[in-house]
Amino acid sequence: MSAGMPHRYPQAEIDALYRAIRERRDMRHFLPDAVDPALLERLLQAAHHAPSVGFMQPWRFIRIRDDGLRRRIHALVEEERVATAQALGEREDEFMKLKVEGILDCGELLVAGLMDGRAPHVFGRRTMPQMDLASLACALQNMWLAARAEGLGMGWVSLFEPTQLARLLAMPAGAEPVAVVCLGHVPAFYEKPMLEQQNWAARRSLHELVSDDKWPGGEE
Amino acid sequence: MSAGMPHRYPQAEIDALYRAIRERRDMRHFLPDAVDPALLERLLQAAHHAPSVGFMQPWRFIRIRDDGLRRRIHALVEEERVATAQALGEREDEFMKLKVEGILDCGELLVAGLMDGRAPHVFGRRTMPQMDLASLACALQNMWLAARAEGLGMGWVSLFEPTQLARLLAMPAGAEPVAVVCLGHVPAFYEKPMLEQQNWAARRSLHELVSDDKWPGGEE
Numbered sequence: 001m002s003a004g005m006p007h008r009y010p011q012a013e014i015d016a017l018y019r020a021i022r023e024r025r026d027m028r029h030f031l032p033d034a035v036d037p038a039l040l041e042r043l044l045q046a047a048h049h050a051p052s053v054g055f056m057q058p059w060r061f062i063r064i065r066d067d068g069l070r071r072r073i074h075a076l077v078e079e080e081r082v083a084t085a086q087a088l089g090e091r092e093d094e095f096m097k098l099k100v101e102g103i104l105d106c107g108e109l110l111v112a113g114l115m116d117g118r119a120p121h122v123f124g125r126r127t128m129p130q131m132d133l134a135s136l137a138c139a140l141q142n143m144w145l146a147a148r149a150e151g152l153g154m155g156w157v158s159l160f161e162p163t164q165l166a167r168l169l170a171m172p173a174g175a176e177p178v179a180v181v182c183l184g185h186v187p188a189f190y191e192k193p194m195l196e197q198q199n200w201a202a203r204r205s206l207h208e209l210v211s212d213d214k215w216p217g218g219e220e
Numbered sequence: 221m222s223a224g225m226p227h228r229y230p231q232a233e234i235d236a237l238y239r240a241i242r243e244r245r246d247m248r249h250f251l252p253d254a255v256d257p258a259l260l261e262r263l264l265q266a267a268h269h270a271p272s273v274g275f276m277q278p279w280r281f282i283r284i285r286d287d288g289l290r291r292r293i294h295a296l297v298e299e300e301r302v303a304t305a306q307a308l309g310e311r312e313d314e315f316m317k318l319k320v321e322g323i324l325d326c327g328e329l330l331v332a333g334l335m336d337g338r339a340p341h342v343f344g345r346r347t348m349p350q351m352d353l354a355s356l357a358c359a360l361q362n363m364w365l366a367a368r369a370e371g372l373g374m375g376w377v378s379l380f381e382p383t384q385l386a387r388l389l390a391m392p393a394g395a396e397p398v399a400v401v402c403l404g405h406v407p408a409f410y411e412k413p414m415l416e417q418q419n420w421a422a423r424r425s426l427h428e429l430v431s432d433d434k435w436p437g438g439e440e
Contacts, residue, residue, distance in 0.1 A: 048424075055423075141362065213284060216282070
Protein backbone atom coordinates (compact mmCIF):
# COMPACT_ATOMS: atom_id res chain seq x y z
CA MET A 1 0.00 0.00 0.00
CA SER A 2 2.72 2.47 0.91
CA ALA A 3 4.28 2.03 -2.54
CA GLY A 4 1.45 4.17 -3.89
CA MET A 5 1.40 6.44 -0.85
CA PRO A 6 4.78 8.15 -0.63
CA HIS A 7 3.71 10.59 2.10
CA ARG A 8 2.31 7.98 4.47
CA TYR A 9 3.91 7.71 7.92
CA PRO A 10 5.14 4.32 9.19
CA GLN A 11 2.24 2.28 10.57
CA ALA A 12 3.47 2.64 14.18
CA GLU A 13 3.27 6.42 13.88
CA ILE A 14 -0.21 6.30 12.38
CA ASP A 15 -1.29 3.97 15.18
CA ALA A 16 0.12 6.38 17.78
CA LEU A 17 -1.97 9.22 16.40
CA TYR A 18 -5.15 7.13 16.34
CA ARG A 19 -4.41 6.02 19.89
CA ALA A 20 -4.31 9.63 21.09
CA ILE A 21 -7.51 10.44 19.18
CA ARG A 22 -9.27 7.42 20.70
CA GLU A 23 -7.99 7.85 24.27
CA ARG A 24 -8.30 11.65 24.62
CA ARG A 25 -10.89 12.60 27.23
CA ASP A 26 -12.49 15.76 28.54
CA MET A 27 -11.16 15.49 32.10
CA ARG A 28 -12.68 16.87 35.28
CA HIS A 29 -10.75 14.85 37.89
CA PHE A 30 -7.20 16.04 38.54
CA LEU A 31 -4.28 15.53 40.90
CA PRO A 32 -2.79 18.71 42.40
CA ASP A 33 0.78 18.14 41.09
CA ALA A 34 2.32 20.97 39.12
CA VAL A 35 2.75 20.79 35.35
CA ASP A 36 6.36 20.87 34.16
CA PRO A 37 6.90 24.27 32.43
CA ALA A 38 8.73 22.65 29.49
CA LEU A 39 5.76 20.34 28.95
CA LEU A 40 3.33 23.26 29.08
CA GLU A 41 5.45 25.03 26.48
CA ARG A 42 5.24 21.97 24.19
CA LEU A 43 1.46 21.92 24.55
CA LEU A 44 1.17 25.61 23.73
CA GLN A 45 3.44 25.13 20.70
CA ALA A 46 1.18 22.28 19.56
CA ALA A 47 -1.79 24.64 19.84
CA HIS A 48 0.06 27.35 17.96
CA HIS A 49 0.70 24.95 15.05
CA ALA A 50 -3.00 24.57 14.36
CA PRO A 51 -4.47 25.75 11.08
CA SER A 52 -6.06 29.18 11.07
CA VAL A 53 -8.31 30.88 8.58
CA GLY A 54 -6.21 33.21 6.44
CA PHE A 55 -3.28 32.30 8.77
CA MET A 56 -4.67 34.83 11.24
CA GLN A 57 -3.58 32.90 14.37
CA PRO A 58 -6.39 34.40 16.44
CA TRP A 59 -5.67 32.40 19.61
CA ARG A 60 -4.46 34.01 22.84
CA PHE A 61 -3.73 32.26 26.14
CA ILE A 62 -3.77 33.56 29.68
CA ARG A 63 -2.08 31.43 32.35
CA ILE A 64 -3.94 31.87 35.60
CA ARG A 65 -1.22 32.04 38.26
CA ASP A 66 -3.03 34.06 40.89
CA ASP A 67 -5.08 31.91 43.30
CA GLY A 68 -7.66 34.62 43.91
CA LEU A 69 -8.23 34.94 40.19
CA ARG A 70 -8.61 31.17 39.89
CA ARG A 71 -11.23 31.22 42.64
CA ARG A 72 -13.13 34.06 40.96
CA ILE A 73 -13.16 32.11 37.68
CA HIS A 74 -14.46 29.08 39.56
CA ALA A 75 -17.23 31.18 41.10
CA LEU A 76 -18.32 32.40 37.64
CA VAL A 77 -18.46 28.84 36.38
CA GLU A 78 -20.39 27.69 39.43
CA GLU A 79 -22.96 30.43 38.80
CA GLU A 80 -23.42 29.29 35.22
CA ARG A 81 -23.59 25.64 36.28
CA VAL A 82 -26.63 26.43 38.39
CA ALA A 83 -28.21 28.53 35.61
CA THR A 84 -27.63 25.70 33.12
CA ALA A 85 -29.21 23.17 35.47
CA GLN A 86 -32.32 25.33 35.73
CA ALA A 87 -32.45 25.75 31.94
CA LEU A 88 -32.34 21.96 31.55
CA GLY A 89 -35.71 21.59 33.27
CA GLU A 90 -36.45 17.92 33.89
CA ARG A 91 -32.77 16.94 33.72
CA GLU A 92 -31.78 19.54 36.37
CA ASP A 93 -31.06 17.08 39.18
CA GLU A 94 -29.23 14.68 36.91
CA PHE A 95 -27.05 17.53 35.62
CA MET A 96 -26.27 18.83 39.11
CA LYS A 97 -24.82 15.42 40.03
CA LEU A 98 -22.30 15.51 37.21
CA LYS A 99 -18.79 16.78 37.84
CA VAL A 100 -18.37 19.33 35.06
CA GLU A 101 -15.02 20.95 35.83
CA GLY A 102 -11.80 20.64 37.83
CA ILE A 103 -10.85 24.32 38.03
CA LEU A 104 -9.75 24.34 41.67
CA ASP A 105 -7.93 21.01 41.43
CA CYS A 106 -5.90 21.05 38.22
CA GLY A 107 -2.19 21.83 38.21
CA GLU A 108 -2.45 24.50 35.53
CA LEU A 109 -5.35 26.72 34.55
CA LEU A 110 -5.51 28.64 31.28
CA VAL A 111 -8.09 30.84 29.63
CA ALA A 112 -8.05 30.69 25.84
CA GLY A 113 -9.62 33.47 23.85
CA LEU A 114 -9.92 35.20 20.51
CA MET A 115 -7.82 38.28 19.85
CA ASP A 116 -9.32 41.71 19.41
CA GLY A 117 -9.10 43.43 16.03
CA ARG A 118 -10.41 40.48 14.02
CA ALA A 119 -12.78 42.41 11.75
CA PRO A 120 -10.23 43.30 9.04
CA HIS A 121 -9.40 39.59 8.55
CA VAL A 122 -11.89 38.71 5.81
CA PHE A 123 -9.92 35.90 4.12
CA GLY A 124 -12.21 32.89 4.60
CA ARG A 125 -14.40 34.95 6.95
CA ARG A 126 -16.34 37.44 4.82
CA THR A 127 -19.48 35.28 4.97
CA MET A 128 -18.26 33.01 7.81
CA PRO A 129 -16.87 35.28 10.53
CA GLN A 130 -17.06 32.47 13.05
CA MET A 131 -14.11 30.71 11.37
CA ASP A 132 -11.84 32.45 13.90
CA LEU A 133 -13.47 30.35 16.60
CA ALA A 134 -13.00 27.24 14.46
CA SER A 135 -9.27 28.00 14.30
CA LEU A 136 -9.04 28.37 18.06
CA ALA A 137 -10.90 25.07 18.50
CA CYS A 138 -8.38 23.34 16.22
CA ALA A 139 -5.60 24.77 18.38
CA LEU A 140 -7.22 23.43 21.54
CA GLN A 141 -7.73 20.03 19.91
CA ASN A 142 -4.00 19.90 19.10
CA MET A 143 -3.26 20.72 22.73
CA TRP A 144 -5.75 18.10 23.93
CA LEU A 145 -4.19 15.32 21.87
CA ALA A 146 -0.66 16.36 22.82
CA ALA A 147 -1.63 16.46 26.50
CA ARG A 148 -3.09 12.94 26.26
CA ALA A 149 0.06 11.55 24.67
CA GLU A 150 2.21 13.30 27.29
CA GLY A 151 0.04 11.73 30.00
CA LEU A 152 -1.74 14.91 31.11
CA GLY A 153 -5.47 15.45 31.34
CA MET A 154 -7.24 18.45 29.86
CA GLY A 155 -10.76 19.76 30.26
CA TRP A 156 -12.46 22.48 28.22
CA VAL A 157 -15.00 24.34 30.34
CA SER A 158 -17.51 26.57 28.53
CA LEU A 159 -19.86 27.14 31.46
CA PHE A 160 -19.44 30.88 31.98
CA GLU A 161 -20.90 34.19 30.95
CA PRO A 162 -18.29 35.44 28.46
CA THR A 163 -18.78 39.16 29.13
CA GLN A 164 -18.19 38.58 32.84
CA LEU A 165 -15.07 36.50 32.27
CA ALA A 166 -13.75 39.11 29.82
CA ARG A 167 -14.26 41.79 32.47
CA LEU A 168 -12.57 39.71 35.17
CA LEU A 169 -9.50 39.33 32.94
CA ALA A 170 -9.60 42.95 31.69
CA MET A 171 -9.74 41.79 28.09
CA PRO A 172 -9.69 44.57 25.49
CA ALA A 173 -12.88 45.38 23.58
CA GLY A 174 -13.38 42.89 20.74
CA ALA A 175 -11.49 40.07 22.45
CA GLU A 176 -13.55 37.06 23.56
CA PRO A 177 -12.91 34.31 26.08
CA VAL A 178 -13.73 30.90 24.60
CA ALA A 179 -12.45 28.27 27.00
CA VAL A 180 -11.39 27.80 30.58
CA VAL A 181 -8.79 25.08 30.13
CA CYS A 182 -7.94 22.77 33.00
CA LEU A 183 -4.63 20.97 32.55
CA GLY A 184 -2.95 18.58 34.88
CA HIS A 185 -1.99 15.19 36.14
CA VAL A 186 -4.90 12.82 36.59
CA PRO A 187 -5.53 9.69 38.66
CA ALA A 188 -6.80 7.88 35.55
CA PHE A 189 -8.29 8.64 32.16
CA TYR A 190 -11.96 7.74 31.80
CA GLU A 191 -12.50 4.55 29.78
CA LYS A 192 -15.20 6.33 27.79
CA PRO A 193 -16.31 9.97 27.63
CA MET A 194 -17.55 10.78 31.12
CA LEU A 195 -20.97 11.85 29.83
CA GLU A 196 -21.29 8.47 28.11
CA GLN A 197 -20.19 6.59 31.25
CA GLN A 198 -22.75 8.54 33.30
CA ASN A 199 -25.48 7.89 30.73
CA TRP A 200 -25.97 11.58 29.96
CA ALA A 201 -25.81 10.78 26.22
CA ALA A 202 -24.88 7.83 24.01
CA ARG A 203 -22.35 7.76 21.19
CA ARG A 204 -24.09 7.95 17.82
CA SER A 205 -23.25 5.52 15.07
CA LEU A 206 -21.03 7.19 12.48
CA HIS A 207 -23.18 5.82 9.70
CA GLU A 208 -26.16 7.92 10.79
CA LEU A 209 -24.03 11.03 10.41
CA VAL A 210 -22.66 10.54 6.87
CA SER A 211 -24.44 10.26 3.57
CA ASP A 212 -23.90 10.71 -0.16
CA ASP A 213 -24.92 13.93 -1.95
CA LYS A 214 -27.63 14.81 0.57
CA TRP A 215 -28.15 15.58 4.21
CA PRO A 216 -27.75 12.48 6.44
CA GLY A 217 -30.64 11.05 8.38
CA GLY A 218 -33.51 12.31 6.25
CA GLU A 219 -36.25 9.96 5.10
CA GLU A 220 -36.48 11.39 1.59
CA MET B 221 10.38 11.26 34.03
CA SER B 222 7.88 8.55 33.10
CA ALA B 223 8.14 7.15 36.65
CA GLY B 224 6.07 10.11 37.80
CA MET B 225 3.91 10.10 34.69
CA PRO B 226 2.13 6.75 34.50
CA HIS B 227 -0.18 7.79 31.66
CA ARG B 228 2.56 9.05 29.34
CA TYR B 229 2.90 7.31 25.97
CA PRO B 230 6.29 5.96 24.84
CA GLN B 231 8.44 8.77 23.44
CA ALA B 232 8.18 7.44 19.86
CA GLU B 233 4.38 7.72 20.02
CA ILE B 234 4.54 11.24 21.42
CA ASP B 235 6.99 12.17 18.66
CA ALA B 236 4.64 10.74 16.03
CA LEU B 237 1.80 12.93 17.25
CA TYR B 238 3.95 16.07 17.28
CA ARG B 239 5.17 15.18 13.79
CA ALA B 240 1.60 15.12 12.47
CA ILE B 241 0.80 18.40 14.24
CA ARG B 242 3.91 20.04 12.77
CA GLU B 243 3.56 18.65 9.23
CA ARG B 244 -0.22 19.03 8.74
CA ARG B 245 -1.00 21.54 6.02
CA ASP B 246 -4.09 23.17 4.55
CA MET B 247 -3.73 21.71 1.04
CA ARG B 248 -4.96 23.16 -2.24
CA HIS B 249 -2.91 21.09 -4.72
CA PHE B 250 -4.17 17.54 -5.28
CA LEU B 251 -3.65 14.53 -7.54
CA PRO B 252 -6.80 13.07 -9.07
CA ASP B 253 -6.35 9.54 -7.63
CA ALA B 254 -9.28 8.13 -5.70
CA VAL B 255 -9.23 7.81 -1.93
CA ASP B 256 -9.44 4.25 -0.61
CA PRO B 257 -12.90 3.84 1.01
CA ALA B 258 -11.43 2.08 4.08
CA LEU B 259 -9.07 5.01 4.58
CA LEU B 260 -11.93 7.49 4.27
CA GLU B 261 -13.82 5.50 6.90
CA ARG B 262 -10.84 5.73 9.27
CA LEU B 263 -10.69 9.50 8.78
CA LEU B 264 -14.41 9.88 9.47
CA GLN B 265 -14.08 7.72 12.58
CA ALA B 266 -11.22 9.95 13.74
CA ALA B 267 -13.50 12.97 13.30
CA HIS B 268 -16.31 11.24 15.14
CA HIS B 269 -14.03 10.65 18.16
CA ALA B 270 -13.60 14.36 18.73
CA PRO B 271 -14.84 15.96 21.93
CA SER B 272 -18.23 17.63 21.75
CA VAL B 273 -19.96 20.01 24.12
CA GLY B 274 -22.42 18.03 26.25
CA PHE B 275 -21.48 15.00 24.05
CA MET B 276 -23.93 16.35 21.43
CA GLN B 277 -21.90 15.12 18.42
CA PRO B 278 -23.26 17.90 16.21
CA TRP B 279 -21.18 17.02 13.13
CA ARG B 280 -22.69 15.73 9.90
CA PHE B 281 -20.87 14.85 6.69
CA ILE B 282 -22.05 14.80 3.09
CA ARG B 283 -19.85 12.98 0.57
CA ILE B 284 -20.15 14.74 -2.76
CA ARG B 285 -20.28 11.93 -5.34
CA ASP B 286 -22.16 13.70 -8.11
CA ASP B 287 -19.89 15.62 -10.51
CA GLY B 288 -22.52 18.23 -11.29
CA LEU B 289 -22.95 18.94 -7.60
CA ARG B 290 -19.20 19.25 -7.20
CA ARG B 291 -19.10 21.79 -10.02
CA ARG B 292 -21.94 23.79 -8.49
CA ILE B 293 -20.10 23.90 -5.17
CA HIS B 294 -16.99 25.05 -6.97
CA ALA B 295 -18.96 27.81 -8.67
CA LEU B 296 -20.29 29.04 -5.30
CA VAL B 297 -16.75 29.14 -3.92
CA GLU B 298 -15.47 30.95 -6.99
CA GLU B 299 -18.16 33.61 -6.55
CA GLU B 300 -17.14 34.16 -2.93
CA ARG B 301 -13.44 34.20 -3.87
CA VAL B 302 -14.10 37.21 -6.11
CA ALA B 303 -16.25 38.91 -3.45
CA THR B 304 -13.52 38.37 -0.84
CA ALA B 305 -10.88 39.82 -3.15
CA GLN B 306 -12.96 42.95 -3.59
CA ALA B 307 -13.50 43.23 0.17
CA LEU B 308 -9.74 43.03 0.69
CA GLY B 309 -9.22 46.35 -1.12
CA GLU B 310 -5.53 46.98 -1.64
CA ARG B 311 -4.63 43.30 -1.34
CA GLU B 312 -7.17 42.28 -4.02
CA ASP B 313 -4.62 41.42 -6.74
CA GLU B 314 -2.34 39.61 -4.33
CA PHE B 315 -5.29 37.53 -3.06
CA MET B 316 -6.49 36.66 -6.57
CA LYS B 317 -3.08 35.11 -7.34
CA LEU B 318 -3.33 32.67 -4.42
CA LYS B 319 -4.65 29.18 -4.99
CA VAL B 320 -7.29 28.89 -2.28
CA GLU B 321 -8.97 25.56 -2.98
CA GLY B 322 -8.67 22.27 -4.88
CA ILE B 323 -12.36 21.39 -5.17
CA LEU B 324 -12.28 20.17 -8.77
CA ASP B 325 -9.01 18.27 -8.37
CA CYS B 326 -9.22 16.36 -5.10
CA GLY B 327 -10.09 12.67 -4.99
CA GLU B 328 -12.82 13.07 -2.40
CA LEU B 329 -15.01 16.07 -1.59
CA LEU B 330 -17.04 16.38 1.61
CA VAL B 331 -19.23 19.06 3.10
CA ALA B 332 -19.20 19.15 6.90
CA GLY B 333 -22.02 20.85 8.74
CA LEU B 334 -23.84 21.30 12.00
CA MET B 335 -26.98 19.28 12.64
CA ASP B 336 -30.40 20.87 12.89
CA GLY B 337 -32.22 20.80 16.23
CA ARG B 338 -29.31 22.13 18.30
CA ALA B 339 -31.24 24.62 20.41
CA PRO B 340 -32.30 22.18 23.17
CA HIS B 341 -28.65 21.28 23.83
CA VAL B 342 -27.81 23.85 26.51
CA PHE B 343 -25.09 21.88 28.35
CA GLY B 344 -22.00 24.09 27.90
CA ARG B 345 -23.93 26.23 25.42
CA ARG B 346 -26.44 28.30 27.38
CA THR B 347 -24.23 31.39 27.20
CA MET B 348 -21.88 30.03 24.50
CA PRO B 349 -24.10 28.59 21.74
CA GLN B 350 -21.18 28.63 19.31
CA MET B 351 -19.57 25.70 21.15
CA ASP B 352 -21.27 23.38 18.64
CA LEU B 353 -19.04 24.88 15.95
CA ALA B 354 -16.03 24.41 18.21
CA SER B 355 -16.88 20.71 18.47
CA LEU B 356 -17.11 20.34 14.70
CA ALA B 357 -13.78 22.13 14.32
CA CYS B 358 -12.18 19.64 16.74
CA ALA B 359 -13.59 16.82 14.62
CA LEU B 360 -12.11 18.30 11.47
CA GLN B 361 -8.76 18.80 13.18
CA ASN B 362 -8.75 15.09 14.12
CA MET B 363 -9.46 14.25 10.49
CA TRP B 364 -6.74 16.63 9.29
CA LEU B 365 -4.08 15.08 11.51
CA ALA B 366 -5.16 11.55 10.63
CA ALA B 367 -5.12 12.40 6.92
CA ARG B 368 -1.57 13.79 7.22
CA ALA B 369 -0.31 10.67 8.97
CA GLU B 370 -2.02 8.48 6.37
CA GLY B 371 -0.33 10.51 3.62
CA LEU B 372 -3.41 12.32 2.35
CA GLY B 373 -3.86 16.05 1.98
CA MET B 374 -6.86 17.94 3.31
CA GLY B 375 -8.07 21.47 2.75
CA TRP B 376 -10.82 23.31 4.65
CA VAL B 377 -12.54 25.81 2.39
CA SER B 378 -14.78 28.43 4.04
CA LEU B 379 -15.19 30.69 1.00
CA PHE B 380 -18.92 30.33 0.38
CA GLU B 381 -22.23 31.90 1.25
CA PRO B 382 -23.63 29.40 3.78
CA THR B 383 -27.30 29.94 2.97
CA GLN B 384 -26.61 29.21 -0.70
CA LEU B 385 -24.63 26.06 0.05
CA ALA B 386 -27.34 24.90 2.46
CA ARG B 387 -29.93 25.36 -0.30
CA LEU B 388 -27.79 23.54 -2.88
CA LEU B 389 -27.57 20.55 -0.53
CA ALA B 390 -31.21 20.77 0.58
CA MET B 391 -30.19 21.00 4.22
CA PRO B 392 -33.05 21.10 6.72
CA ALA B 393 -33.83 24.37 8.51
CA GLY B 394 -31.44 24.91 11.40
CA ALA B 395 -28.62 22.90 9.86
CA GLU B 396 -25.52 24.86 8.78
CA PRO B 397 -22.70 24.07 6.38
CA VAL B 398 -19.32 24.87 7.93
CA ALA B 399 -16.64 23.45 5.66
CA VAL B 400 -16.09 22.26 2.14
CA VAL B 401 -13.44 19.61 2.77
CA CYS B 402 -11.05 18.61 0.00
CA LEU B 403 -9.34 15.28 0.63
CA GLY B 404 -6.92 13.46 -1.58
CA HIS B 405 -3.51 12.40 -2.67
CA VAL B 406 -1.06 15.25 -3.15
CA PRO B 407 2.14 15.73 -5.15
CA ALA B 408 3.88 17.07 -2.01
CA PHE B 409 3.04 18.69 1.30
CA TYR B 410 4.02 22.35 1.58
CA GLU B 411 7.17 22.88 3.68
CA LYS B 412 5.37 25.69 5.52
CA PRO B 413 1.77 26.88 5.54
CA MET B 414 1.11 28.03 1.98
CA LEU B 415 0.06 31.50 3.11
CA GLU B 416 3.38 31.82 4.94
CA GLN B 417 5.35 30.57 1.90
CA GLN B 418 3.53 33.10 -0.29
CA ASN B 419 4.16 35.91 2.20
CA TRP B 420 0.47 36.49 2.84
CA ALA B 421 1.12 36.47 6.59
CA ALA B 422 3.96 35.52 8.95
CA ARG B 423 3.88 33.10 11.85
CA ARG B 424 3.63 34.97 15.14
CA SER B 425 5.93 34.17 18.01
CA LEU B 426 4.11 32.07 20.60
CA HIS B 427 5.45 34.28 23.35
CA GLU B 428 3.46 37.27 22.09
CA LEU B 429 0.29 35.21 22.44
CA VAL B 430 0.62 33.97 26.03
CA SER B 431 0.84 35.86 29.30
CA ASP B 432 0.26 35.45 33.01
CA ASP B 433 -2.99 36.59 34.66
CA LYS B 434 -3.74 39.23 32.02
CA TRP B 435 -4.38 39.64 28.35
CA PRO B 436 -1.22 39.10 26.23
CA GLY B 437 0.37 41.88 24.26
CA GLY B 438 -0.96 44.86 26.19
CA GLU B 439 1.41 47.59 27.36
CA GLU B 440 -0.14 48.01 30.75
